[in-house]
Amino acid sequence: MHGPDEPEHAHxxxxxxxxSELDHALRSGGxxxxxxxxxxRPADLGRDLSRRTIDAGLxxxxxxxxxxxxxxxxxxxxVVAAQLIARCDCAHAVQLLDFLPTxxxxxxxxxxxxxxxxxxxxxMDPADREHVKRLLAFPEGVVGRAMTPKLWRAELxxxxxxxxxxxxxxxxxxxxxxxxxxxxxxxxxxxxxxxxVAIAPPEALLADLMKRDxxxxxxxxxxxxxxxxxxxxxxxxLPVVDPxxxxxxAVRVDDLLDAALDxxxxxxxxxxxxxxxxxxxxxxxxxxxxxxVRSRLTWxxxxxxxxxxxxxxxxxFEDELAKVVALSFFVPLLIxxxxxxxxxxxxxIIRALALGEVRVRDVGRVVVREVTAGVLLGILxxxxxxxxxxxxxxxxxxxxxxxxxxxxxxxxxxAVGATIPLVAQKVGIDPTVVSAPLITTLxxxxxxxxxxxxxxxxxxxxx
Amino acid sequence: MHGPDEPEHAHxxxxxxxxSELDHALRSGGxxxxxxxxxxRPADLGRDLSRRTIDAGLxxxxxxxxxxxxxxxxxxxxVVAAQLIARCDCAHAVQLLDFLPTxxxxxxxxxxxxxxxxxxxxxMDPADREHVKRLLAFPEGVVGRAMTPKLWRAELxxxxxxxxxxxxxxxxxxxxxxxxxxxxxxxxxxxxxxxxVAIAPPEALLADLMKRDxxxxxxxxxxxxxxxxxxxxxxxxLPVVDPxxxxxxAVRVDDLLDAALDxxxxxxxxxxxxxxxxxxxxxxxxxxxxxxVRSRLTWxxxxxxxxxxxxxxxxxFEDELAKVVALSFFVPLLIxxxxxxxxxxxxxIIRALALGEVRVRDVGRVVVREVTAGVLLGILxxxxxxxxxxxxxxxxxxxxxxxxxxxxxxxxxxAVGATIPLVAQKVGIDPTVVSAPLITTLxxxxxxxxxxxxxxxxxxxxx
Numbered sequence: 001m002h003g004p005d006e007p008e009h010a011h012x013x014x015x016x017x018x019x020s021e022l023d024h025a026l027r028s029g030g031x032x033x034x035x036x037x038x039x040x041r042p043a044d045l046g047r048d049l050s051r052r053t054i055d056a057g058l059x060x061x062x063x064x065x066x067x068x069x070x071x072x073x074x075x076x077x078x079v080v081a082a083q084l085i086a087r088c089d090c091a092h093a094v095q096l097l098d099f100l101p102t103x104x105x106x107x108x109x110x111x112x113x114x115x116x117x118x119x120x121x122x123x124m125d126p127a128d129r130e131h132v133k134r135l136l137a138f139p140e141g142v143v144g145r146a147m148t149p150k151l152w153r154a155e156l157x158x159x160x161x162x163x164x165x166x167x168x169x170x171x172x173x174x175x176x177x178x179x180x181x182x183x184x185x186x187x188x189x190x191x192x193x194x195x196x197v198a199i200a201p202p203e204a205l206l207a208d209l210m211k212r213d214x215x216x217x218x219x220x221x222x223x224x225x226x227x228x229x230x231x232x233x234x235x236x237x238l239p240v241v242d243p244x245x246x247x248x249x250a251v252r253v254d255d256l257l258d259a260a261l262d263x264x265x266x267x268x269x270x271x272x273x274x275x276x277x278x279x280x281x282x283x284x285x286x287x288x289x290x291x292x293v294r295s296r297l298t299w300x301x302x303x304x305x306x307x308x309x310x311x312x313x314x315x316x317f318e319d320e321l322a323k324v325v326a327l328s329f330f331v332p333l334l335i336x337x338x339x340x341x342x343x344x345x346x347x348x349i350i351r352a353l354a355l356g357e358v359r360v361r362d363v364g365r366v367v368v369r370e371v372t373a374g375v376l377l378g379i380l381x382x383x384x385x386x387x388x389x390x391x392x393x394x395x396x397x398x399x400x401x402x403x404x405x406x407x408x409x410x411x412x413x414x415a416v417g418a419t420i421p422l423v424a425q426k427v428g429i430d431p432t433v434v435s436a437p438l439i440t441t442l443x444x445x446x447x448x449x450x451x452x453x454x455x456x457x458x459x460x461x462x463x
Numbered sequence: 464m465h466g467p468d469e470p471e472h473a474h475x476x477x478x479x480x481x482x483s484e485l486d487h488a489l490r491s492g493g494x495x496x497x498x499x500x501x502x503x504r505p506a507d508l509g510r511d512l513s514r515r516t517i518d519a520g521l522x523x524x525x526x527x528x529x530x531x532x533x534x535x536x537x538x539x540x541x542v543v544a545a546q547l548i549a550r551c552d553c554a555h556a557v558q559l560l561d562f563l564p565t566x567x568x569x570x571x572x573x574x575x576x577x578x579x580x581x582x583x584x585x586x587m588d589p590a591d592r593e594h595v596k597r598l599l600a601f602p603e604g605v606v607g608r609a610m611t612p613k614l615w616r617a618e619l620x621x622x623x624x625x626x627x628x629x630x631x632x633x634x635x636x637x638x639x640x641x642x643x644x645x646x647x648x649x650x651x652x653x654x655x656x657x658x659x660v661a662i663a664p665p666e667a668l669l670a671d672l673m674k675r676d677x678x679x680x681x682x683x684x685x686x687x688x689x690x691x692x693x694x695x696x697x698x699x700x701l702p703v704v705d706p707x708x709x710x711x712x713a714v715r716v717d718d719l720l721d722a723a724l725d726x727x728x729x730x731x732x733x734x735x736x737x738x739x740x741x742x743x744x745x746x747x748x749x750x751x752x753x754x755x756v757r758s759r760l761t762w763x764x765x766x767x768x769x770x771x772x773x774x775x776x777x778x779x780f781e782d783e784l785a786k787v788v789a790l791s792f793f794v795p796l797l798i799x800x801x802x803x804x805x806x807x808x809x810x811x812i813i814r815a816l817a818l819g820e821v822r823v824r825d826v827g828r829v830v831v832r833e834v835t836a837g838v839l840l841g842i843l844x845x846x847x848x849x850x851x852x853x854x855x856x857x858x859x860x861x862x863x864x865x866x867x868x869x870x871x872x873x874x875x876x877x878a879v880g881a882t883i884p885l886v887a888q889k890v891g892i893d894p895t896v897v898s899a900p901l902i903t904t905l906x907x908x909x910x911x912x913x914x915x916x917x918x919x920x921x922x923x924x925x926x
Binding site for chain 1: 675678695698755784832843844911
């Protein structure tokens with residue numbers, strides 16, 4: 001999967017570079033772009049593409065030679081890589097695909113449309129095409145989709161020296177080499193770590209070196225289960241067998257790590273680690289009850305105090321509530337919807353921040369996008385709320401008031417939800433910690449304020 | 464870290480075994496326990512210890528020989544491993560520690576109390592003690608804490624054959640061997656993958672084989688950032704240098720994976736993968752707005768419909784609301800607190816389920832535990848709510864009513880929050896999907912019902 005062909009390239013010494021020079025170079029283009037691109041490692045360029053438009057990605061792709069371009073695509077988000085490949089002409093696309101490991105070929109080809117897929121299929125190496133076709137038949141979440149058939153294997157009667165010779169002869173083709181898998185008539189019968197094979201005498205029999213009865217998974221095993229096994233047993237790769245026990249592929253530990261991190265976001269990982277949640281957290285039944293209460297109480301009190309702001313607003317509108325009791329029927333619904341919309345936005349932004357898809361300076365673009373989404377969601381939910389309210393038998397005025405409030409609250413919640421994580425990041429506070437109480441305070445209390453203000457204008461009794 | 468000494472052991476063919484036979488054997492003990500323990504791989508025994516008491520863990524530990532016991536501890540949750548080590552006599556504990564890789568020695572010794580720590584320190588191998596002491600000085604979330612100094616290294620002038628000879632000579636001592644790190648006067652100057660060194664002619668110069676200017680991190684780099692680098696560049700291990708560039712250690716990709724999975728839980732990973740969230744999810748700015756709205760709308764409508772149940776309850780108590788308008792001031796606060804308490808419980812249980820710390824058949828123990836926590840939290844929050852309500856100037860009766868409701872709602876929310884994920888798991892529905900709307904419906908609406916019922920008994924005007 002990650003053969004010896006990772007190219008050498010001029011690069012900065014910073015582990016996760018900012019690549020801000022590229023912003024400028026993309027505007028001027030040509031030789032300046034080429035010079036800027038040469039400053040970064042292809043893998044860093046690839047990670048950064050998530051923040052850019054596909055057009056910008058194409059321009060970067062085209063100033064790189066094919067080897068570097070493919071190295072960049074390896075670390076590019078599969079959705080972006082698929083869009084880039086789809087926009088290249090067919091011959092170029094196939095050359096790029098050819099440099100990619102099987103699991104990435106599968107990911108990319110699984111995402112391009114059917115017409116482009118057929119076109120690329122026709123031009124691909126027939127063996128690769130067959131592999132990809134077979135793996136693409138598996139659903140997203142299983143090992144069959146993430147594995148590669150290009151692994152390091154040897155027959156049971158063979159020796160350490162012969163196995164290493166095989167690795168030497170096919171070094172460009174073998175994608176998983178952390179372990180040597182030993183087969184007998186196609187069936188997986190043993191495993192030997194590369195480090196053991198490498199230090200064994202060349203004439204040593206694999207049958208003596210290997211561990212028998214190795215742990216293997218099926219193609220239909222879930223990725224999470226596979227990750228769990230790898231983790232329990234500290235494997236660097238895991239063999240995959242068919243129901244008859246024949247060796248069909250292997251998954252690398254880092255491809256499972258990819259999936260975990262994609263979902264988690266590294267910011268959360270750093271944070272969780274800092275808070276000692278990782279190693280210090282005891283298993284469920286072994287945490288003392290007092291500790292449970294103490295750890296939850298702080299958070300509950302914080303949210304409780306934030307939530308008391310709603311009481312202040314409601315007291316302020318006591319007269320309105322007394323006049324139109326039916327107004328209070330919708331209070332939990334409006335608060336809940338605002339909170340849900342805001343939370344969706346917050347978690348989207350936190351995730352995008354953690355994965356580097358959004359940076360603090362993108363705040364303008366983010367707010368515009370989220371507010372637009374809020375308006376659209378608000379209109380749709382408002383219509384539903386209107387008819388639901390009428391069904392409850394409240395009058396037309398109040399139903400309309402609820403609908404308008406939902407629209408305003410969704411828009412407002414999305415604006416707040418987009419701003420909080422970015423501001424928190426900017427001032428150096430962890431967004432995951434401050435977002436919940438701030439959303440509660442700002443959206444719940446101000447949502448009620450919006451509700452009663454709208455009611456004032458729209459309900460005759462309150463004017 | 465995971466040398467060649469993983470022992471052979473009789474075992475089942477199932478990848479993640481249930482180990483239910485152990486339940487029975489632990490009750491009968493002696494030779495029966497020995498027979499049951501021998502049926503499982505040590506690593507699987509280690510993972511399973513999280514669900515058991517420390518006493519049960521000790522009994523299992525004592526029927527294993529030292530090698531197998533250490534193999535079990537390798538996959539045991541660090542908090543549990545530390546408790547077990549602390550309960551062994553010192554000589555035995557040191558022997559077990561000696562079999563553990565450096566990062567696990569660090570994790571365990573970081574968790575035992577100071578007295579035990581001093582006792583173990585005194586009995587440990589002096590070189591190991593120094594390593595551990597140095598690494599323990601780093602906080603939990605950084606690379607310095609997770610790395611090992613026992614890596615595979617060679618001098619710049621050396622050859623592939625000499626480096627392999629070094630690996631052979633120190634095979635038990637080298638914990639990270641996926642990459643050979645090449646140093647010049649202590650400074651990291653290059654890296655060569657084991658697979659490249661293994662297939663190179665023995666006389667090949669490392670200076671010709673290696674990649675120069677390798678990516679390295681500092682001891683103070685966050686684990687999440689390290690994971691991100693490993694992921695971008697597809698490394699199997701990452702070198703760690705001091706500020707002067709001297710090589711001081713390395714972290715393995717799977718130790719970073721451990722951290723990610725510990726936080727995430729494998730259930731969520733499987734689920735996320737199945738829903739196509741992993742590879743199919745586009746980066747933030749490249750997701751079309753329509754797609755954003757569509758993906759969020761379903762969830763918002765579902766929660767909206769669930770939340771309308773609160774309106775039904777409030778309409779039912781219309782008369783009470785008209786009589787005592789101040790009742791409505793506390794509606795968002797009570798609902799919010801119930802929802803927060805319930806969510807805390809749900810996420811705790813889902814996590815414990817995903818990590819195998821809790822199984823469906825533990826439902827009784829779980830509910831008792833969570834209800835007790837709910838009562839304790841409810842009393843504390845109730846007292847706060849009582850005084851907060853008085854400060855708002857509501858009368859004594861209503862303040863008391865709010866306090867009692869908080870207690871009832873917290874207890875009820877925890878009971879519901881503990882039951883939902885376990886029932887969902889039992890009937891084969893993903894707990895992460897159904898929990899939020901069910902908590903909303905059950906806790907919000909029934910919380911209001913509890914509130915008005917309590918009010919009936921406690922507020923004179925309503926009787």
